[in-house]
Every structure is written in structure tokens, then in C-alpha cells.
Amino acid sequence: MNIFHKVALQSLKKNRTRTFVTVIGVVMSAALFTAVATFGTSLLQYLMNGSKLKCGSWHIDFVNVNSDFVQERMEDSEVTDAVLFENIGYALLDGAKSTEKPYLFVAGFTDETFDELPVTLISGRFPQNDTEVILPNHISIKADVRIPVGEPIHIAVGNREESGNILTQHDPYRDGESLNIAEEKKYTVVGVYERAGFEEHDSPGYTAITRTDMVDAKGRYSLFLTLNSPQKANEYGNRFAGSFPYVLNEDVLRFYGVSDNTLFNAVMFAVGGVLIAIIMIGSVFLIYNSFHISLNERVHQFGILMSVGATPRQLKSSVLFEGICIGVLGILPGVAVGIGSVALALPVVEENFATISASDVPLELSVSVPALAAAIAVSFVTIMISAYIPAGKAASVPVMECIRQTGEMKTEAEDVKISGFFCRIYDLEGILALKNFRRNRRRYRSVILSLTLSVVLFVAGSAFGSTLKGIAKELTVELDGDISFYAKEMPKEELLALHDRLKNVDGVSRSTWQSDLIYSGTVEGLPDDFAGGRFREDCNIPVYAQFIEDAVYYDFIERLGFSMEEYYGQDAKVLGLIMDTEEHKVFFTGQEMEFILHSSTGERAKTICTTVVDNYPLDMLPYDSTPQYLFLMVVPWSMNSEFDGLERSSKSGLTFWADAPAQTMARIQSGITDAGVACDYTLINLSSAVELFRSLTFVVDVFTYAFAAMISLIAVANVFNTISTNIRIRRRELAMLRSVGMSEQGFNRMMNFECFFYGLRTLLFGVPIAGIFSWLIYKGMALSEQLEGFAYHFPWKSMTASVLGVFCIVFITMLYATNKIRKENIIDALRDDMV
Structure with a gap:
């Protein structure tokens, strides 16, 4: 070990706090790189196993x-x-x-x-x-x-x-x-x-x-x-x-990188590349700033070494050796933390991943040696970049400038000039704080950038999760039941027989049936200007009739508070609904209207008196196309004979409620097959969309907040390192202010003003950028799901939490640093150079 390496080790030992914080930053950085690599390989292995289960x-x-x-x-x-x-x-x-x-x-x-x-x-x-x-x-x-x-x-x-x-x-x-x-x-x-x-x-x-x-x-x-x-x-x-x-077998080979699907490869590498880039940026801020501060403290020492013959190459070697030492202390523990974090997270999200992928394959930890080697290499490169840039700058400074340290005093008076208006607002302590902030603008830039990055990531992650939850609610709020079976032109007797067979299937907790028919007719009592006058009394329109079980129908009548006698028996009133299906608006609620059904020759065949309501007891069966204006009658099954003989098309269906819809659906499918259903039918899991969005939201929440938390910890370490060290660098300046009579209260006010300026500058950049990102996330997801009426909600809660977090971090760090300064003797601080 040469003398320059010994000097580097002495510097690390002498500044234990800064060394400790830098090593912690490297540990978190390496942990994030490892977590991304390990989770990536685990996810790829999981998807590969799922493809093998499906295709072989x-x-x-x-x-x-x-x-x-x-x-x-x-x-x-x-x-x-x-x-x-x-x-x-x-x-x-x-x-x-x-x-x-x-x-x-x-x-x-x-x-x-x-x-x-x-x-x-x-x-x-x-x-x-x-x-x-x-x-x-x-x-x-x-x-x-x-x-x-x-x-x-x-x-x-x-x-x-x-x-x-x-x-x-x-x-x-x-x-x-x-x-x-x-x-x-x-x-x-x-x-x-x-x-x-x-x-x-x-x-x-x-x-x-x-x-x-x-x-x-x-x-x-x-x-x-x-x-x-x-x-x-x-x-x-x-x-x-x-x-x-x-x-x-491309479903399996694409996970080995053998795929003609360029989109899959692009997405796989783009996501990993973006995550690694974000981690590298956050890590470089911390590690670069740490080395930059270290070299600013040692510039006088470098000047003395150069004056006795040290070359720039030897000085760079000293700094890079310091980086290697920090890497040795931080990278391997970081790798262990990263693997451990993923091992703890996978059991938490495994069930949700099974819902998303509809697979029984277990999500297990998969550690890839090449992926770990890549994570270690990226961590080491990050450290070397962070150390090399300030080392090059320090080695290029002239000898006399290093010894006299004149490079620290290059600020022009105009750069820190403050107007009289601000002088009246801030008083002496605020003016001193603002001047110091402007004088050390470059030094504190990484603090602002680190905090801004944390704010943006936290708010963006929160916005992504809340938008996903909103979309899930928007898409699933109207669903009735968990499993739906429907078929065209299925005879009534066959439908009822199938219902009797399937309602006892293991896992079915409740079931019902319905038959939806479409008639040709008119509606009397519509205003002439309704829907632009397109539904005149002489114009035939499709009239939908939903026949449901009597028990379900009359239970709904009772919940509406209607008189049972008016809706019971032959030729009784029924419920009606008139709705704009595109705008989700209902019309004429509470009014009574006549729905007139026509025969195949166009003659008036039957008149149905309806009470128009704003809801219906059971979701209609899906159709290939639904008209913009829906005219619906909800009719009890006991009245179906009154509609016999009218030309119509029909669709019949069953609805099931189940505690475990996926498993129950498989049993229902088996029952349908055994029953030998001859007509064309569809069986769908209605709850799968709900569970898919819930699971996806949970997984997104876990990983976005975990990722944002780790990046925020790196930012906090950077803030702590920068602010606390710069306060120590200014110990003579602060001691001088106290020696000329600045009170304890005035000293605190000055420090609080500096904290306020840090936080304000961070929020000046962070809040608008985070707001723009949250809006872009909303817009992209709303467009992808084609939700035109889905409103944007500004992320006030996450934004408020970010604002409070920024000020808390800065104030706590400043409090820690200034408390150490207060304990020092003023005479010693004025007499000594920075240790």
C-alpha cells in the first residue's frame, strides 16, 4: 500500500460520519440494483414456468x-x-x-x-x-x-x-x-x-x-x-x-431471449433499463456529492502534496482507491439486503400474481449469478463514476490555488445581492441565510435534485396506484354476480332444467336466471324533443324485456317502496327504464309510460303499463351491440305467457355467486358439458376483472412504494451528507457570527431560513413535475381503457405528504448538524482549520 492509499484510508477514518452515510448509500444503491435484477429473474422464471405449464x-x-x-x-x-x-x-x-x-x-x-x-x-x-x-x-x-x-x-x-x-x-x-x-x-x-x-x-x-x-x-x-x-x-x-x-415454442423461448416478438424484448429491456437509470442517477447524486465534499475539504492537503511532487495521476489514484474501499464495504452487504428484500416481498404478492396470470405456478425466488454479477458491476461503475469526476477536477486545480483555497471565494457580489424589499421581510438572519444559499448554489444543487427526484417518484407511484384503483372501480361497479352463463335462443324448459342442475354445484352460494327478449314497439308519452325527436310515436324502436324470477322481482319492488298489489297478477304494471347508455343517464324516473309492442305485421299487439325507475334488479345479459337509448321493461317470469306469439329474438342466461369463482366456474363448465347443452353459449367469470385489477393494484402499490422508499432513503442520505458536512465546513463562519453577538435565537432563525430555502426550491421544481407526471399517468391509463368520463383527481394527499416529508428531512438534518456546532468552543472553532 503506497502513501497515497494510506492518506485515503486516514481520510475515511477521520470523517467517520460522512464515510458511514456514504457506505449506507452504497448499500441501498447496490440493494436496489440487486433487487431489480433478482426480482426480474424471479419474474421471468415465473412467467417461463407458467408458459411451460400451458404449452410444455x-x-x-x-x-x-x-x-x-x-x-x-x-x-x-x-x-x-x-x-x-x-x-x-x-x-x-x-x-x-x-x-x-x-x-x-x-x-x-x-x-x-x-x-x-x-x-x-x-x-x-x-x-x-x-x-x-x-x-x-x-x-x-x-x-x-x-x-x-x-x-x-x-x-x-x-x-x-x-x-x-x-x-x-x-x-x-x-x-x-x-x-x-x-x-x-x-x-x-x-x-x-x-x-x-x-x-x-x-x-x-x-x-x-x-x-x-x-x-x-x-x-x-x-x-x-x-x-x-x-x-x-x-x-x-x-x-x-x-x-x-x-x-x-416461442412462449418459452422468448424468456431465453429467442423471440421474434421485438415488442416483448423492447419492453423487458426498457423497463429494466429505466429502473437502473433512475437508481444510478439517485446513487450518483449521493456518492458524487460525498466525494466532492471530501475533496473540497482536502483541497488544501492536495495542494501541499502537489507542492512536494505528487502527480495528478497519483491524486486520482488516491481518490479512486477511496471509492474502492467504500465499494468493498457497501456492495456485498447491499447485494445481501437486495436478495433478502425480494425474498420477503415475493410471498406477499404471490397470490396476487396468480390472479393476474391465471396460473397456479408458485412465484419463487430465483437468483441468477450473471444477474448478480451485472448488479455488482453496475454498482461498482456507479461508484467509480462518482469518484472519478470530482477527482479529475481536484487534480486539475493549480498548486497555489489549492494551498490558498481561493477557488472557494469566486462568487461575485452581484450573485448574492438582495433587494431592499426582501431585506425588510427576512431581517438579518434571513439575509445571511439567503446569501449563503446563493453563494453555495452549486454545492446544494444535488440536494435539490435528490429531493425533487424523491417527490416525483413518490407522487407518480401514488398517482399510478390511485388511478388503477379508480379504473377498477369504474369498470366493475356495475357487475352483478361472479359467474355468468348465457345462450341465444335457448328453450325455456332447457334453461330451467340447467339452472336446477347447476345451482347445486359445489361452491355456488346463490344463483338466479333470466331471459332477455327484444320486441319491436313504441313508447307513448315521450316528449317530442326527446333525443332530437328520433323516437316519434309512429316510429318502431327495439324494446327490451328482461324476464326474471318472481322472488327477485318482487323483492326489488319491495325495496323500491311500491305497492305490491299494483305489480302483481295478470296485466299488472311492470318496471321500465329509459337510459342513455353512452352517457349513463336515466330519464323520466317516477313517471308512468306505456310500452306498446307490435306484431310481425306492425299492428298494435299488446300495451304494457310501466313505472319508470332509475335502476334494475339484475344486470342484463351482454349483447353484441347496445343502442344508445335503451328502452327496457323488467317483468316477472309469471307474466311471460302474456308475451307469447310476438316476434322477438331472445337470449337466456344464468347468474351465479361464489366464494371461489375460478374453481367454481370449472365445476360449472363440467356440469354444462355433462348436461350436453346443444346451443351456442358463453360462460364468463365476471369477478375475474375485479380480482385482476385488485391484484394488479396491490402489486403496483407494493413495488412502486418500495422502490420510491429506497430511492427516497438514498435522497435522505444525500441530504444528510451534504447539509451536515457543509455545516461543519462553515464552522468557522458560524463561530464568527456567534462571537460578534448573534444570539441563540437568531442563530436558530438563520438555520431555519436555510431549511426553508432548501424545501422551497425543491417544491418549486418537484411539485409541478410530479403534477405533470400524475396527469400523464392518468391520461395514458384512461385512454388505454377508453374511459372518456373518468375524471382526473389531483394527488393532494401524496403531494402534501411529500411537502411535509421534504421539510422534515431538511429540518431534522439541520438540527443534527447545528447541535454539534453549538457544543464546540467558539475560540477553538475560530483558531482551527477544518478537520
Whole structure:
């Protein structure tokens, strides 16, 4: 260790407080870098595991190969795992509605294939031999073909061909293709499974899975390979592309950086880059300022060293060695703190991540050695940058200027001149504080920037979370129930029978049903100028009728406070609603109006007397399009016979309430399948949107506030370091003021004025910038969700907390520093140079 390194160590030991604060700043900086890297790798691993659960862990699929190729690949040293299924062939699916997906594709799975490829059984059981099959659930939804479990099917199986070439599942349906039948097959349907991830959306066949136990030398297979080096999957496939086409598992490979999806890569690296940039900026403020202050204190010492022959290179080496020492003390503990923080945070947000991704994959800590090495390297580079810049400046100062320290006295009188108006406001103590603030403007700039960054991050994070909560409330406030089933033109008897079957499903706490019909008619009593006169009495309009259970209807009548006798029995009054669906405005509440329904010939067929209300007991079923002006009648089911014989279109539905909607929905889906519902239906989880936004909001809150808190701690350390050290540098100046008669009260007033100037300058920049960021966040999120009526709310609470926080930090730091100065003897402070 040379003499310059010893000087650097002595400086660190002599200024223990500044060294401690700088090391704490490095610890927090390294912890943030590590936390970003560790959470990033944990999240990527979590998403990768979710993709593997959905699509399988394979990397490349050779879609139509022979047994020789299978054997060669299984013996390939570049392959770690291989599974396959037999491409038995295609069969026309009778009654399939989808023209681009007209086939049934039969695949023969081995035991190993069932273990490796994700096949989730919804009902029934897996096939046990080559005469049994399971069918995907989307065959009933997209093809509108329903084959109950236990039913036998007879199909003619063959190959799809075009111009002599065999087509596979990865070749979309083509108009000129032909199906060459090879053999007749008979299977029994023994189960229904959830659509598999290995079947692409544009595949021409619904995959029916049977069981096969051996590799036939004449068979054709789909071979799924897992490679030692996933990054080389494309290169590996290109070797055989001339003879055997292949498909990459991009859902998994993109997490290895192998993806044609440039948007995913851009977002992944952009988010990480922005976070690292913010941390580096905050950290450089602290560490650079610490070294800058240190060198300002030691400039006299540097002048003496240069006067006896020290070179600029040796002085820079001394300062950089100081930076290395601080890095050694702070980086490794920071890495440990970062990993520990993520390990504590993951269990807190794991359940919410499962809701967001709709996956049962656990969110576990994943520590990547390259990611940790990158975090350590970035932390070290940050320290070196922070040390090198002030070291270069100090080494370039002339010797005599260093010894005389004239560089500290370059402020011109005009720069600190104060007008008479401010002199009358501030008094002597305020004038001295303001002059000192202006004289040391460059020195305190990093304090202002650090505090401003903290204010902006805290307010922006708060605005993001509150806006997300507002959007969640806006989108979910109108939902009734947790699960909704609806179907077009479903017979009444079938609907009621299905309700009786599903209301007893495990997990359903309450249920109801409804039937929504659309009639053609008019409404009497509408003002001529309503909606610009577009609804004249001679103009037919769509009139909606919502038929609901009598118990639900009359319970709502009772809650409205209406007389039960007026709304009970044949030809009774019913409830009406007239609403602008775009503006969410209701009209004519409390008035009585007649809804006149017409027959198919346009004649008056039935007149319904309604009492117009501003609400309805149960959400209507969704339609492909809803008119701007909705005319709705809410009718008890007991009156439905009065509407028979009128031309109308209908949609029927069931609504369920459940404590665990996701699990209950799976049981309901199984019950619908077992019931053999023949019409086209939709089953949706209404509560998923609510849970998604709640979970997303919670996750955002945890990480934005944690990130803002860590950055704020770095800013606090910077403020403490800068203010306390600069107060110590001014110990002679402050002692001189006290020696000429400045009272304790006057001294306190001067210090308080300085605190006020720091806080005011911070808020002068921080509040407008934070307000602009909060508005931009609101605008971007409102536009993305297409919420035109969603109002902006200024973040008063977070802004107020930021203002109070800024002044508290500055005042507490100043109080700590000045208390140490007060304890010193005035004569000693005037006599000694800065230690």
C-alpha cells in the first residue's frame, strides 16, 4: 500500500460520519440494483414456468417425421429430452361451423407424452387404449359440435394433401387441399380436456387424443425436443428444415431471449433499463456529492502534496482507491439486503400474481449469478463514476490555488445581492441565510435534485396506484354476480332444467336466471324533443324485456317502496327504464309510460303499463351491440305467457355467486358439458376483472412504494451528507457570527431560513413535475381503457405528504448538524482549520 492509499484510508477514518452515510448509500444503491435484477429473474422464471405449464417445456417441434429421425434425435447429445405423439390422421368433423377448422385431428399419445405435454382434463378420464379418445372443450364452442362423454364415433381417417405434399397441424386450412382417406376408425369418447397450448389457433383440426404404446416403423410423428442450449433452437431446426418442417415454442423461448416478438424484448429491456437509470442517477447524486465534499475539504492537503511532487495521476489514484474501499464495504452487504428484500416481498404478492396470470405456478425466488454479477458491476461503475469526476477536477486545480483555497471565494457580489424589499421581510438572519444559499448554489444543487427526484417518484407511484384503483372501480361497479352463463335462443324448459342442475354445484352460494327478449314497439308519452325527436310515436324502436324470477322481482319492488298489489297478477304494471347508455343517464324516473309492442305485421299487439325507475334488479345479459337509448321493461317470469306469439329474438342466461369463482366456474363448465347443452353459449367469470385489477393494484402499490422508499432513503442520505458536512465546513463562519453577538435565537432563525430555502426550491421544481407526471399517468391509463368520463383527481394527499416529508428531512438534518456546532468552543472553532 503506497502513501497515497494510506492518506485515503486516514481520510475515511477521520470523517467517520460522512464515510458511514456514504457506505449506507452504497448499500441501498447496490440493494436496489440487486433487487431489480433478482426480482426480474424471479419474474421471468415465473412467467417461463407458467408458459411451460400451458404449452410444455419443449423448445422445438418437428411436426411430421419418421421413426428413423425420431431415433436419431433421441440419441443426439444436444438433446436433453424428447417426447412424441403419432399423427394418426385427419377426419372431417360432421356439422362443424368453422370453415377454417373443419377437421378432427387424431393424435396417439404414449404414457411419457401424457406426462410431458400439458393436457388438463375437465371431465371424464384419460384414454386407456387405442379405442378411446378425449376431445377438446373448444370443439363445442367454435365448431358447435357436441359429442357427449360415452358416445361412440365412427370416422374416416387420412392425410391432408396439396400438390402431392402432406399438410400438418401447423399448416392452416387451404381451399385447394384434399383429404385422402386411409382407414376407418371407431372410438369411444371418454373425456373432455381443456384446449392444449401445442394446438395453434389456426390449426385446421381439433386434436382428439387417443393412446398408443409403440413406435411404428411406418408411422408419422410429431417430435418435441428440449435442447441443452435453448438459444440455438432456431439454428438446430434449420439443419433439418429441408426435409422436416419445425415449429419453435416461442412462449418459452422468448424468456431465453429467442423471440421474434421485438415488442416483448423492447419492453423487458426498457423497463429494466429505466429502473437502473433512475437508481444510478439517485446513487450518483449521493456518492458524487460525498466525494466532492471530501475533496473540497482536502483541497488544501492536495495542494501541499502537489507542492512536494505528487502527480495528478497519483491524486486520482488516491481518490479512486477511496471509492474502492467504500465499494468493498457497501456492495456485498447491499447485494445481501437486495436478495433478502425480494425474498420477503415475493410471498406477499404471490397470490396476487396468480390472479393476474391465471396460473397456479408458485412465484419463487430465483437468483441468477450473471444477474448478480451485472448488479455488482453496475454498482461498482456507479461508484467509480462518482469518484472519478470530482477527482479529475481536484487534480486539475493549480498548486497555489489549492494551498490558498481561493477557488472557494469566486462568487461575485452581484450573485448574492438582495433587494431592499426582501431585506425588510427576512431581517438579518434571513439575509445571511439567503446569501449563503446563493453563494453555495452549486454545492446544494444535488440536494435539490435528490429531493425533487424523491417527490416525483413518490407522487407518480401514488398517482399510478390511485388511478388503477379508480379504473377498477369504474369498470366493475356495475357487475352483478361472479359467474355468468348465457345462450341465444335457448328453450325455456332447457334453461330451467340447467339452472336446477347447476345451482347445486359445489361452491355456488346463490344463483338466479333470466331471459332477455327484444320486441319491436313504441313508447307513448315521450316528449317530442326527446333525443332530437328520433323516437316519434309512429316510429318502431327495439324494446327490451328482461324476464326474471318472481322472488327477485318482487323483492326489488319491495325495496323500491311500491305497492305490491299494483305489480302483481295478470296485466299488472311492470318496471321500465329509459337510459342513455353512452352517457349513463336515466330519464323520466317516477313517471308512468306505456310500452306498446307490435306484431310481425306492425299492428298494435299488446300495451304494457310501466313505472319508470332509475335502476334494475339484475344486470342484463351482454349483447353484441347496445343502442344508445335503451328502452327496457323488467317483468316477472309469471307474466311471460302474456308475451307469447310476438316476434322477438331472445337470449337466456344464468347468474351465479361464489366464494371461489375460478374453481367454481370449472365445476360449472363440467356440469354444462355433462348436461350436453346443444346451443351456442358463453360462460364468463365476471369477478375475474375485479380480482385482476385488485391484484394488479396491490402489486403496483407494493413495488412502486418500495422502490420510491429506497430511492427516497438514498435522497435522505444525500441530504444528510451534504447539509451536515457543509455545516461543519462553515464552522468557522458560524463561530464568527456567534462571537460578534448573534444570539441563540437568531442563530436558530438563520438555520431555519436555510431549511426553508432548501424545501422551497425543491417544491418549486418537484411539485409541478410530479403534477405533470400524475396527469400523464392518468391520461395514458384512461385512454388505454377508453374511459372518456373518468375524471382526473389531483394527488393532494401524496403531494402534501411529500411537502411535509421534504421539510422534515431538511429540518431534522439541520438540527443534527447545528447541535454539534453549538457544543464546540467558539475560540477553538475560530483558531482551527477544518478537520
